[in-house]
Amino acid sequence: MSYYCTQCKKEIDIDYESSGVRCSYCGHRILVKKRPTTLKRIEAK
Structure with a gap:
């Protein structure tokens, strides 16, 4: 899995x-x- 460090970025x-x-x-x-970065749109019923 890909993560990033909050201190050194x-x-x-x-x-x-x-x-x-x-x-x-x-x-x-x-x-x-x-x-x-992409948004996933789901249509509500």
């Missing part, structure tokens, strides 16, 4: 089993999941 791919949840560049532990 770099994009990171995380492998939970080997590295845990930590930025590989700065070591910060708060990461945010990268969301797509």
Whole structure:
């Protein structure tokens, strides 16, 4: 999965089993999941 670090703003791919949840560049532990920029529209009934 693709995440980005809230401290250094770099994009990171995380492998939970080997590295845990930590930025590989700065070591910060708060990461945010990268969301797509396109909007999905669903028609209501």
